[in-house]
Amino acid sequence: MLHIINQSPLNSSTLDTCLNTAAGGDILFIEDAVYAVTKGNAAEAKLKAAMGKFKLHVLLPDLEARGLGDRLMDGVTGVDYGGFVDLTSNNKTCQSWL
Amino acid sequence: MLHIINQSPLNSSTLDTCLNTAAGGDILFIEDAVYAVTKGNAAEAKLKAAMGKFKLHVLLPDLEARGLGDRLMDGVTGVDYGGFVDLTSNNKTCQSWL
Amino acid sequence: MKYGIVVNEGPYQHQSSDSAYLFAKAAIEKGHEVWRVFFYHDGVNNATRLTEPPQDDRHIVNRWTKLAEEHKVDLVVCVAAALRRGIKEENLAQGFRISGLGQLVEAGIKCDRLVTFGD
Amino acid sequence: MKYGIVVNEGPYQHQSSDSAYLFAKAAIEKGHEVWRVFFYHDGVNNATRLTEPPQDDRHIVNRWTKLAEEHKVDLVVCVAAALRRGIKEENLAQGFRISGLGQLVEAGIKCDRLVTFGD
Amino acid sequence: MSDAKKFMFVNRKAPYGTIYALESLEVVLITAAFDQDVSLAFLDDGVYQLKKGQQTKGIETKNFSPAYRALEDYDIEKLYVEKEAMAARGLTEEDFLVPVTVLSRAEMGKLMDEQDVVLSF
């Protein structure tokens, strides 16, 4: 399953709940959630720990809009909107963690 | 100063930021923030610790709407909308932590 | 005391407009003056005359209109925020007027208290 | 593949409508079909024909209209959510239609994928 | 029901502060009317939606919580509550308006993976 997260990790419990609950699969960070996968963000350690269970992706246009295109942490794949579409078609289902 | 909080403590960082930043004064919990002052909520301990620095109030109509009128933790004063108005007039300024 | 109130969210989606209204009503009952309510961000959506909530639900827009009429509350909708969201004279409810952000700053200057309701 | 998209927030206030639009455009460019976009909650505010964003900003409503016209995307606004928020035939933008929640369920049933954008 | 899809509604938001819980319920009922396989999941603040004793007169808003009791009439009986979410809020099954199945996080995650359509508002 593809898990889509759109909330900032330091402002909302969404990331924690997804990491703790979801059985695995792909996670895509969009909108304000892209801050989660930037170097130095307090969420960095927990995402590194989650990499065994989940494959992490980030929507690059959202990362660049926020001035953090050069801060992507290692092990996270950047995608454009086309890549976002591919993630939804390659997974049988997707869930937006709203 | 009166600090007004309207976000649930387990969903948002707002309560933590207010407790860590504000110099003291009154805090009023309204809307989804009323969950913070209910017995058994994970925020209970940090609010007890904050009682020396802040005076805590909750908007009762919001607490009752959520079915928790009988779960108010000790040391928190319940007010109606009139009491909310009094809190704003008795403090020189108020800040909504949006 | 003279109060100003700011509403940042639209009706029904968030509770902020309800909270602002009930606060305003309570302030008036306590003998205070609610001089102005300023609607900003999605708050401008409180000013559409086209809402038709279900029969058993509160009518948020009409409540504001009634408050304005009975207690001379100045309901101001920010013009820039309103244009972005499709609120104009043609769908503006009674009791509201469209004006600039200066009206918000003026409320901050002239009122004894400014209370904000949002998300 | 056949896609359904759900939009839960209004234009400008949240990014969700932008994200949904850019996703829809990319899906079409990849050769997929965007069968229906369903606007729910404050998402119904994407359907007002009255928005006038600043000249240097994107026009979110017109973008949806254009997408519908060029790619036969069915833009459906939930009638119950729309009535609550003041979206009706008289202020409905071109390319949108108002209908019931069954249209959302139908999208869930008939589409290969349903992607939700919200807050 | 042989060609029915499995729809799961994930509820993570508290009632009244926002409208999502109420408008989500409306979709749930319609989905059942389409003879689909409907499950409701309550996580995080979503568990508060099911709290007994909601009294909304003081906020002049309709109390929509009785609608959860009506779900049974639509043959919607799969209500799942995440155990950890319930515990962090000091709630027990006794606090809920309707009978629910309490699941651990791991069980909830597994159930999500079995769905065809996951909707959250």
Next chain:
Amino acid sequence: MSDAKKFMFVNRKAPYGTIYALESLEVVLITAAFDQDVSLAFLDDGVYQLKKGQQTKGIETKNFSPAYRALEDYDIEKLYVEKEAMAARGLTEEDFLVPVTVLSRAEMGKLMDEQDVVLSF
């Protein structure tokens, strides 16, 4: 400025995910035009508003961050950033578009207490 009020704008939200940062800036400029004493406080995700290098072409949205550079032209020079918020996001003063004063939480709280009007969006 003798009868000016002290207005503080508290910014706790990231840009682009929501419109609050942009529309808040518009109020800041108008408040300065009314000759009031204006301060901006950046806490939590609000510190991201000031990040250098925002490139919004990919999301087809206007990059409004240059407006922070224009604040100086309106004599708005009191920009305060909370130190702990900056650190938790891996940011330093070098990352910001404009010069700011970095304050500890305690200093920020004290400054808030000195205001006449506190606005947050």
